[in-house]
Amino acid sequence: MSYHPRMPTAVEEAPLTASILLVDDRPDKLLALESILDGLHQNLVKVRSGDEALRKLLARDFAVILLDVNMPGLDGFETAALIRQRKRSEATPIIFISAINDTETHVSRGYSLGAVDYILTPVIPEILRAKVAVFVDLFLKTEQIKRQAEEHMQLLQEQAARAQAEKEGERMSFLAEAGNVLSASLDYDQTLRNLARLVVPRLAEFCLIDRIDEEGNLHQVAVAHRDPAQETVLRQIRYPQVNEPGHGAYKVYQSGKPYVRNRVDEAVIGELVPEEDRPLIRLLGPTAFAAVPLRARGEVIGSITMVHTAQGASYQDDDLWLAGELAQRAAIALDNVELYQSTKRAREDAEAANQAKDRFLAMLSHELRTPLTPVITHLVKLSDDEEVPDSLRHPLEVIRRNVELEARLIDDLLDLTRVGSGKMHLEAKVVDVHELLRNAIEICRPDLEAKGLHLDVDLAAKEPHVKADPARLQQVFWNVIKNAVKFTAKGSITVTSAGGPDSTMVITVQDTGIGIGEKILSRVFQPFEQAERGTQGGLGLGLAITKSLVELHSGEINVTSDGEGRGATVTVTLPVVAEKPNAATHARPAKKPAEAGLRILLLEDHPDTNESLTLLLELRGYRVSSAMNVTAALELASNEDFDLLLSDLGLPDGSPEPVMKKVAARNGTVGVALSGFGMEKDIEMSRGFGFSHHLVKPVDVGRLMEILEQCGEEARAGCR
Structure with a gap:
C-alpha cells in the first residue's frame, strides 16, 4: 500500500504539511528510514537520542513518532513514557522499531506505553510507509478541521466585530444627529420636545420628559408617541407629589441613577401607579420602561422615561448607555439655552440701562440748558443796548463767558455719549488749520491775559490744509489750549505747527504748568480722569472727547510730561491734503434789522425764555405771537398765518408736531426747533x-438771526 498526497493547484491554498519524528542512535538507520518515508513529501525530523526527541516535542506537534527501542541514555520505552507525561503529546502516535525479537515482552511493554505499533527490523518499506501515511493523513485531516474551526471562529468574530462597529456607527450617527437637533433651538421647552421626539421610536414606543420644580414636584414638559394621536392620552398622566415617591421618574430624581423595569404587569402597576390612574396606564399598554436622569449644570433637573409596548421588549445596558448619552447632549443643549437666555437678559438689561442713561442725559441736558436761554437772550439784548454804561460791559462779558462755559460742559457730556455710540457725525471739508488755531487762541486770549501768561505762536507748517469738520477741529484746539491755560499758573504757552512724516502736519501745545505724574499720564484720555489736576474744575471729559475727535479725523494725539511741576506737551498729528479751502463767503451784518416784518409763532413753555425771546425778536423787528402750550399755539395757528414756527420740543401738553403741520398747511411755514434735548x-x-x-x-x-434772515429773504423772494 502506498500513499501519495494530492498536490495543490495554482489557485488553491498550499496544503498542510505534517512533521514526522525519527528517533534512532544510528545514522545509517535514520538514513534508511528517511529514504523509505521521503516519498510521503512530509517534513522529516531526525534526532539521535531520547533527550533530543523531547526537546523537539517542546517546539512542535508531530503526526507520528518512529522510536528505536535500544538507545544509549534514555531508551525507547523511557522516552515514550516521558512523551506520554506531556499534555500536548500524550496522544501522539508512537511506532516502536526494534531488532530484538522478544515479542511478548517488548510488544506488551510498548503497547502499555500507548504505542500504536511495534515493528521488527528489517523493516518492509511499503508496510512502514503505509502505516505512517495513515497517521499523517489522520493528522492532516485533524489539522484541517482545526484550521476550519479557527477560520470559522475568526469569521464569526469578524462578523460580530463588524456588527458591533455598524451598531456603534449607527449609535454615533444617531447621537451626532441628536446633537444637531437639540442645538437647533434656543427655546427651553422646544429643546425638550425635540428630545422626546428623538427617543421615539429609536428607544421607545412613547416617551415622557419630566422636570422638578423648586419644591421637588414633578411636572410633565414634553411627550412623544409613535402614534401622535396617543399623545393626548400621555398628557393626562398625573404626576405624584413629594409625598408619593413611588413614581419611577421620582426615584431617578432621588437617586440620580437609571430606574428600569423590564416586566410591567399588574403587580408593577399596582406598586407604582395610584389606583385612579391605573386605567389610563393599562390603556397605554406598557410592557417595559426605563427612566434615566436628565442633568443640567451638574444637577438632576428631571428625567426621561422611555416605555416599550411590544411583548418581550426590554431595556439592556446598551439602551441605557444610549439614553444616557442622549441625556448628556440634551444637558449641553439646555446649558446653551440657559447661556443664551442669560446673555439675552443681560443684553436687554444693558440696552435698557443705556436707554435710561440716554434719557437721563437728554433730560439733564434739557433741564440745564433751558434756564440758560433767557440769560443769553437778555445778555445779547443788553449788549445791543447803546444806553448800557461801559462800566457794565465787562461784567456782562464775564456772565456771558461763564454761561457759555456751562453750556460747553453740557455739550461735553453729550459729545462723549455720541462718540461712545458711534453717532458723532463730521461735516468734512478742506480747512486751513492755522486759521482754526488762531480762532481757538483768540477764544482763550482773555484767560491768557487774565493770568499774565506769555504766548509764543510759530505756525511754520508749509502745508496747513486738512480735510476736517472745522467746528469739531477748532473744538480740539480750543480744548488743548484751554487745558494748557487752566493748568499753568505762571510762565508761558507755546503753540507751533510743522510738517510731519508721510504727508502729515504736527501741532504742538507746550506749557510750563503743573505737569503730569507718570501714573496719571497713561490715563489722561480716559473720561472723568482728573486726579489731582481735578482741583482746577471741569468734568474731566475734554481730553477724552478731544482724542475721539482727533481719531475721527484719522489723526493721533499724544501727551508727554517730565513729571509734576515740569509742564506738559500735547502733540496732534493730522494728515494733510493738497487742496485749498474754498474762498469764504462774506458774513452777513450781525445786527441787521428784519425787513418785511417776518411773522413768527413762538411756542415755549418756559416763561423766562418765552419772555426774553419775544422781547429780543421784537427789538429786531419781527412780529411775534407767543404761546405757552400746544393748545394755545393751535388756536393761534388756526386764526393767523405765520412765516416761521419757533418751538420748544419738550412741552407740557404734547409734541409740537400738530402745530408744525397746521401752520405749514396754511402757509408752507419753515420750522425751527429750540430744545434742551x-x-x-x-x-x-x-x-x-x-x-x-x-x-x-x-x-x-447769532445762528438764530442767520436763519431768520434767510427765511426773510426767501419770503421776500416768494421762495417758500
Whole structure:
C-alpha cells in the first residue's frame, strides 16, 4: 500500500504539511528510514537520542513518532513514557522499531506505553510507509478541521466585530444627529420636545420628559408617541407629589441613577401607579420602561422615561448607555439655552440701562440748558443796548463767558455719549488749520491775559490744509489750549505747527504748568480722569472727547510730561491734503434789522425764555405771537398765518408736531426747533415733526438771526 498526497493547484491554498519524528542512535538507520518515508513529501525530523526527541516535542506537534527501542541514555520505552507525561503529546502516535525479537515482552511493554505499533527490523518499506501515511493523513485531516474551526471562529468574530462597529456607527450617527437637533433651538421647552421626539421610536414606543420644580414636584414638559394621536392620552398622566415617591421618574430624581423595569404587569402597576390612574396606564399598554436622569449644570433637573409596548421588549445596558448619552447632549443643549437666555437678559438689561442713561442725559441736558436761554437772550439784548454804561460791559462779558462755559460742559457730556455710540457725525471739508488755531487762541486770549501768561505762536507748517469738520477741529484746539491755560499758573504757552512724516502736519501745545505724574499720564484720555489736576474744575471729559475727535479725523494725539511741576506737551498729528479751502463767503451784518416784518409763532413753555425771546425778536423787528402750550399755539395757528414756527420740543401738553403741520398747511411755514434735548435722536425727531432746523439751548442768537434772515429773504423772494 502506498500513499501519495494530492498536490495543490495554482489557485488553491498550499496544503498542510505534517512533521514526522525519527528517533534512532544510528545514522545509517535514520538514513534508511528517511529514504523509505521521503516519498510521503512530509517534513522529516531526525534526532539521535531520547533527550533530543523531547526537546523537539517542546517546539512542535508531530503526526507520528518512529522510536528505536535500544538507545544509549534514555531508551525507547523511557522516552515514550516521558512523551506520554506531556499534555500536548500524550496522544501522539508512537511506532516502536526494534531488532530484538522478544515479542511478548517488548510488544506488551510498548503497547502499555500507548504505542500504536511495534515493528521488527528489517523493516518492509511499503508496510512502514503505509502505516505512517495513515497517521499523517489522520493528522492532516485533524489539522484541517482545526484550521476550519479557527477560520470559522475568526469569521464569526469578524462578523460580530463588524456588527458591533455598524451598531456603534449607527449609535454615533444617531447621537451626532441628536446633537444637531437639540442645538437647533434656543427655546427651553422646544429643546425638550425635540428630545422626546428623538427617543421615539429609536428607544421607545412613547416617551415622557419630566422636570422638578423648586419644591421637588414633578411636572410633565414634553411627550412623544409613535402614534401622535396617543399623545393626548400621555398628557393626562398625573404626576405624584413629594409625598408619593413611588413614581419611577421620582426615584431617578432621588437617586440620580437609571430606574428600569423590564416586566410591567399588574403587580408593577399596582406598586407604582395610584389606583385612579391605573386605567389610563393599562390603556397605554406598557410592557417595559426605563427612566434615566436628565442633568443640567451638574444637577438632576428631571428625567426621561422611555416605555416599550411590544411583548418581550426590554431595556439592556446598551439602551441605557444610549439614553444616557442622549441625556448628556440634551444637558449641553439646555446649558446653551440657559447661556443664551442669560446673555439675552443681560443684553436687554444693558440696552435698557443705556436707554435710561440716554434719557437721563437728554433730560439733564434739557433741564440745564433751558434756564440758560433767557440769560443769553437778555445778555445779547443788553449788549445791543447803546444806553448800557461801559462800566457794565465787562461784567456782562464775564456772565456771558461763564454761561457759555456751562453750556460747553453740557455739550461735553453729550459729545462723549455720541462718540461712545458711534453717532458723532463730521461735516468734512478742506480747512486751513492755522486759521482754526488762531480762532481757538483768540477764544482763550482773555484767560491768557487774565493770568499774565506769555504766548509764543510759530505756525511754520508749509502745508496747513486738512480735510476736517472745522467746528469739531477748532473744538480740539480750543480744548488743548484751554487745558494748557487752566493748568499753568505762571510762565508761558507755546503753540507751533510743522510738517510731519508721510504727508502729515504736527501741532504742538507746550506749557510750563503743573505737569503730569507718570501714573496719571497713561490715563489722561480716559473720561472723568482728573486726579489731582481735578482741583482746577471741569468734568474731566475734554481730553477724552478731544482724542475721539482727533481719531475721527484719522489723526493721533499724544501727551508727554517730565513729571509734576515740569509742564506738559500735547502733540496732534493730522494728515494733510493738497487742496485749498474754498474762498469764504462774506458774513452777513450781525445786527441787521428784519425787513418785511417776518411773522413768527413762538411756542415755549418756559416763561423766562418765552419772555426774553419775544422781547429780543421784537427789538429786531419781527412780529411775534407767543404761546405757552400746544393748545394755545393751535388756536393761534388756526386764526393767523405765520412765516416761521419757533418751538420748544419738550412741552407740557404734547409734541409740537400738530402745530408744525397746521401752520405749514396754511402757509408752507419753515420750522425751527429750540430744545434742551440735543441728542441725535432728538434732532431726528424734530426733523420727523417737519422742522427744518434744530437749535440747542442756550440758543446761539447769532445762528438764530442767520436763519431768520434767510427765511426773510426767501419770503421776500416768494421762495417758500
